[in-house]
Amino acid sequence: MKYLHLIWAALFRSKTRTFLTLLSVVAAFLLFGMLDSVRVAFNSGGNVTGANRMVVASRLSITQMLPYSLDAQIPTIPGVKQTAFAAWFGGIYRDPKNFFANFSVGPGYLDLYPEFVLPAAQRKAWEADRTGAIVGETLARKFGWKVGDTIPLQATIFPTKGSNDWTFRLDGIYKVNDEKQKGQEQVLLFHWNYFDEANDYVKGRVGWYIIKLDNANSSDRVSKAIDALSANSDHETKTQSEQAFNQAFAKQIGNIGLIVTAIMAAVFFTLLLLTGNTMAQAVRERIPELAVLKTIGFSNRSVLWLLLTEAIVLVVLGGLIGLGLAPLLMKAAVAGSGGFIQLPSGLPSETIIVGVALMLVFGVLAGLLPALRGMRLNIVDALAGR
Amino acid sequence: MNRIYRWLGNVGVILALAAGLVAWIFLPWQGVLAVAVALLLWLLLTRGGRLALAAGRIGIAGLPQRWGASSVIVIGIAGVVGVLVAMLAMGEGFKATLDSTGSDDTAIVLRGGSQAETNSVITRDQLPLIASLDGIAKGTDGKPLSSPELSQVVNLPSRSDGTDANVQFRGVGPDAWALRPGLKIVEGRRFGAGLRELVAGRGVQKQFRGLQVGRQLKLGNQMWTVVGIFAASDSHDSELWADADVLGPAYQRQSFQSVTVKLDGKTGFQRLKAALAADPRLKLDVQTTHDYYAKQSEQLTKIINVLGTVIGAIMAIGAVFGALNTMYAAVAGRAREIATMRALGFRGLPVVVAVMLETMLLALLGGLLGAAIAWIVFNGYTVSTLGNNFSQVVFQFKVSPALLWSGLKWALGIGLVGGLFPALRAARLPVTEALRAA
Numbered sequence: 001m002k003y004l005h006l007i008w009a010a011l012f013r014s015k016t017r018t019f020l021t022l023l024s025v026v027a028a029f030l031l032f033g034m035l036d037s038v039r040v041a042f043n044s045g046g047n048v049t050g051a052n053r054m055v056v057a058s059r060l061s062i063t064q065m066l067p068y069s070l071d072a073q074i075p076t077i078p079g080v081k082q083t084a085f086a087a088w089f090g091g092i093y094r095d096p097k098n099f100f101a102n103f104s105v106g107p108g109y110l111d112l113y114p115e116f117v118l119p120a121a122q123r124k125a126w127e128a129d130r131t132g133a134i135v136g137e138t139l140a141r142k143f144g145w146k147v148g149d150t151i152p153l154q155a156t157i158f159p160t161k162g163s164n165d166w167t168f169r170l171d172g173i174y175k176v177n178d179e180k181q182k183g184q185e186q187v188l189l190f191h192w193n194y195f196d197e198a199n200d201y202v203k204g205r206v207g208w209y210i211i212k213l214d215n216a217n218s219s220d221r222v223s224k225a226i227d228a229l230s231a232n233s234d235h236e237t238k239t240q241s242e243q244a245f246n247q248a249f250a251k252q253i254g255n256i257g258l259i260v261t262a263i264m265a266a267v268f269f270t271l272l273l274l275t276g277n278t279m280a281q282a283v284r285e286r287i288p289e290l291a292v293l294k295t296i297g298f299s300n301r302s303v304l305w306l307l308l309t310e311a312i313v314l315v316v317l318g319g320l321i322g323l324g325l326a327p328l329l330m331k332a333a334v335a336g337s338g339g340f341i342q343l344p345s346g347l348p349s350e351t352i353i354v355g356v357a358l359m360l361v362f363g364v365l366a367g368l369l370p371a372l373r374g375m376r377l378n379i380v381d382a383l384a385g386r
Numbered sequence: 387m388n389r390i391y392r393w394l395g396n397v398g399v400i401l402a403l404a405a406g407l408v409a410w411i412f413l414p415w416q417g418v419l420a421v422a423v424a425l426l427l428w429l430l431l432t433r434g435g436r437l438a439l440a441a442g443r444i445g446i447a448g449l450p451q452r453w454g455a456s457s458v459i460v461i462g463i464a465g466v467v468g469v470l471v472a473m474l475a476m477g478e479g480f481k482a483t484l485d486s487t488g489s490d491d492t493a494i495v496l497r498g499g500s501q502a503e504t505n506s507v508i509t510r511d512q513l514p515l516i517a518s519l520d521g522i523a524k525g526t527d528g529k530p531l532s533s534p535e536l537s538q539v540v541n542l543p544s545r546s547d548g549t550d551a552n553v554q555f556r557g558v559g560p561d562a563w564a565l566r567p568g569l570k571i572v573e574g575r576r577f578g579a580g581l582r583e584l585v586a587g588r589g590v591q592k593q594f595r596g597l598q599v600g601r602q603l604k605l606g607n608q609m610w611t612v613v614g615i616f617a618a619s620d621s622h623d624s625e626l627w628a629d630a631d632v633l634g635p636a637y638q639r640q641s642f643q644s645v646t647v648k649l650d651g652k653t654g655f656q657r658l659k660a661a662l663a664a665d666p667r668l669k670l671d672v673q674t675t676h677d678y679y680a681k682q683s684e685q686l687t688k689i690i691n692v693l694g695t696v697i698g699a700i701m702a703i704g705a706v707f708g709a710l711n712t713m714y715a716a717v718a719g720r721a722r723e724i725a726t727m728r729a730l731g732f733r734g735l736p737v738v739v740a741v742m743l744e745t746m747l748l749a750l751l752g753g754l755l756g757a758a759i760a761w762i763v764f765n766g767y768t769v770s771t772l773g774n775n776f777s778q779v780v781f782q783f784k785v786s787p788a789l790l791w792s793g794l795k796w797a798l799g800i801g802l803v804g805g806l807f808p809a810l811r812a813a814r815l816p817v818t819e820a821l822r823a824a
Contacts, residue, residue, distance in 0.1 A: 020711040027704030031697060060606055060637070061539040062552060062776060063504060096501060097685065157505040162669075164499040201507070234607065234638060252551050252772045266465040267701060270458075274708045277458050281715055333696070 003302075007310050010286070018314065021278040025318025026325065028271045029355060032264055033326025036351040039260045041183060041344045042250055052216050053112060055245040056209040056226055059236040065205035066235050068196075071106070077225045079218040080211050084109040087192055087207035091153030091166060093143065100139055102153065102188035103207065104195035112210050115176055116184070122147065122172030130194050133168035136185025140173045147173060151188070158199035166198070182344055210242070268362065275366035279311050283370040290374050291382035304375040311367025312360060319359035323352060392814075403806060407799055415791065434735055441732055441740035446747060448720070455712045456748055462705035463752025463800050464759065466698060467793040471760035471785060473694030474792075477687045479784035480771070484683035487620035488675025492565050493655055495645040495662070498669040502682075503537045504775045508642040508670070515668055516645050521658030523650040525564065531648035533559035536630045538637050539777045540605050542594040551770070553590055554777040555605060555626045557633030565646050569622060574599040574614030579629055582636075585614035589623035589780030593770055597626075606636040621679060624770065624780040646675060682774040702800050709804025713745055717812045724812050725820035734813040741809035742802070749801025753794040760793070761785045 011018050056074065058064035065087065074083050085106040092098065110116055110123065118126075118134060126132045133151060145151065147170055155164045168190050176184045196203060211226070213219060223239035230237050240248075250256070283290070290303060298306075327346050413421075429435040449456055488494075495516055500506035508516070513534055522530040536557040541550040560579065563569065577583035584605075591597045602609050610628065617623065630642065649655050655674055662672050717724065724737060765785040773779035 016714055017711055020707045020714070024704045024707040024711075027700055027707070031700045031704075035697070059541070061541055063539045064637070090505060092501075154499055156499060156501050159499075232607075236607065248549055248551075249772075251549060252770075252778060254769065254771045263469050263697060266469050267704070270462045270465045270705070270708070273461055274458050274711070277455055278711065280454070 745805025753797025
């Protein structure tokens with residue numbers, strides 16, 4: 001630690017070079033921060049710890065609906081604590097480009113989703129209002145909705161009385177506090193009873209059931225028992241954990257993890273070359289100085305550590321700036337695109353931890369060869385400029 | 387005073403550079419050719435140009451000595467170009483697949499406001515009404531060419547890791563083959579009318595398990611036999627086809643979801659649209675199948691393009707700093723040599739051009755390397771994503787010449803920025819000081 005000023009001075013010996021290298025590192029980690037938080041948001045798939053939720057959906061296909069009668073049967077299975085159901089609505093607000101998820105939910109749905117924070121008064125008002133709806137805060141902000149507004153949706157699947165026009169009254173705005181789950185705020189929920197009664201096509205059908213287990217260990221047994229209820233019927237079900245359900249869906253969009261990894265591999269390979277080259281230059285230029293250091297008593301090992309630390313400080317400094325800028329840029333991108341692009345609003349802790357680990361690794365890798373060279377310098381040769 | 391002039395000069399250079407870069411990105415290839423020819427003529431025909439060439443040759447001859455540092459430029463730029471081209475090729479491939487699906491002489495009829503087949507319903511009693519509308523071409527038997535279709539989403543295990551993915555299972559009428567002449571059976575035969583048989587697109591066959599001719603698979607609680615494989619080289623390649631009258635009952639569907647019709651000549655579409663609007667019994671939308679499929683690619687292609695450009699731009703900024711670093715070091719390392727040249731009478735411009743030539747050469751190498759990698763690895767790379775009908779669309783990356791070209795332009799742009807400031811420093815190097823320095 002007492003040599004920090006020495007490292008600092010060495011780092012800014014050539015200001016241009018350090019500054020330019022720093023900026024490259026900033027760019028690389030800025031990209032890493034943005035891409036990796038997208039990947040984390042994509043893969044987390046509603047993974048709320050301790051939620052113990054499972055999804056019961058049609059085995060045939062995602063668009064096939066299930067009978068309402070299962071609502072009475074599923075809770076009889078031992079191990080099932082609570083159930084609720086929902087049905088996809090697929091309405092569009094003004095323009096198909098404004099896509100957001102909207103579906104009708106049965107009573108008690110919010111009890112299964114404690115992470116949706118809705119003020120008690122608003123919840124009461126919503127439950128009393130047959131045509132009421134609630135939306136997440138992000139969505140409300142995007143369209144400037146306030147409680148009490150009327151929200152018109154164009155049905156794409158379910159007409160009501162021969163027309164596609166549905167209207168809902170906004171009774172509440174919920175929040176999701178977990179940064180990773182912010183995507184859940186882009187949803188509109190309304191009452192299944194209203195949906196069932198007002199739509200022209202389907203009666204007594206729901207899209208999927210959500211169940212909460214007594215404890216997570218019984219999930220295998222419970223899912224088999226639920227699927228057995230409808231085995232060999234025309235509505236066979238498939239019960240899986242909520243996470244597996246969401247991940248299967250996310251996976252279909254594409255292997256985001258692979259794309260992110262491939263891009264970052266290209267970026268970091270270049271970065272390594274760049275910082276390695278900078279450090280090599282820095283050592284080459286300073287050979288006489290290093291020889292002086294050794295002459296006045298610095299051991300070979302401490303010269304190694306000085307140079308290695310210099311590289312690590314350079315990468316960590318740039319990396320931290322990059323990670324710090326990433327959320328700002330993501331916010332700007334979301335605002336600039338008018339909600340067209342959805343990005344998480346903050347860096348998940350996973351990304352920060354992986355990022356810092358990468359900085360340390362790259363610092364060591366970039367600094368190792370030049371530092372070894374510095375360590376092995378022969379004082380006499382170095383001073384003589386040989 | 388001198389400092390102020392220099393500072394003003396730098397600001398001017400930066401502004402000119404920004405304007406130049408914007409112009410460069412939008413420059414068509416004729417423009418690029420003109421710039422290249424003008425530069426070449428100047429290099430070969432004028433005194434200044436020949437001096438620049440001579441100075442550049444010295445710098446380039448020294449490149450192998452600085453290979454480690456120079457490779458930072460080459461690889462940095464190759465990374466930018468590779469990622470950029472690969473990302474854009476993904477969007478391009480998706481767009482190409484959907485754009486080539488459908489044609490302008492067939493139209494698809496959907497329930498009003500439904501946007502996609504999955505959401506649409508066409509009841510059986512509407513079928514004769516639709517078929518009798520004006521604007522629909524007649525087949526050889528004198529009946530209107532129309533195919534009522536039904537599309538179900540089914541789960542199939544993917545070939546890569548066995549997880550279930552959604553695939554579109556389309557039930558078609560007997561006219562469907564005539565309506566899509568681009569669709570050819572490449573293995574086996576067509577499904578038989580009224581039988582539980584299906585044919586699979588080549589794309590689906592490659593991405594999912596259990597779709598060999600002769601194999602049976604269970605879909606919608608019933609066993610189906612795969613009797614053929616078809617190739618369409620468009621988004622139908624991602625579908626399974628069967629007889630609509632067999633598929634409907636298997637999924638308890640009494641109604642259809644869309645009707646595809648052949649249009650009668652050039653005015654067919656207008657006439658059909660007018661006839662549909664005039665019939666109060668039919669609340670339906672009609673669009674040409676080409677428009678219907680092309681629209682499906684719009685959003686995803688736009689997202690991929692924006693993302694690709696943003697990621698490419700951030701990487702490019704990183705690469706610019708890398709190039710600046712390397713070239714500043716190169717100029718500093720050759721300070722004596724450059725000062726000697728200037729003492730011999732090389733003026734500012736040839737020195738600037740010489741350093742720029744060197745950087746651009748490295749940038750070009752990087753661009754070619756990146757474009758080549760993107761082309762070799764990704765051209766024709768098959769992937770699938772979730773399309774508009776909640777089901778997988780199989781498509782291939784398309785590394786088109788236009789993309790390679792824009793990748794090269796990006797590379798040269800990065801080289802331009804990365805080389806200009808070091809070149810200016812070289813030209814401004816105080817000769818006496820540089821010569822005196824050890």
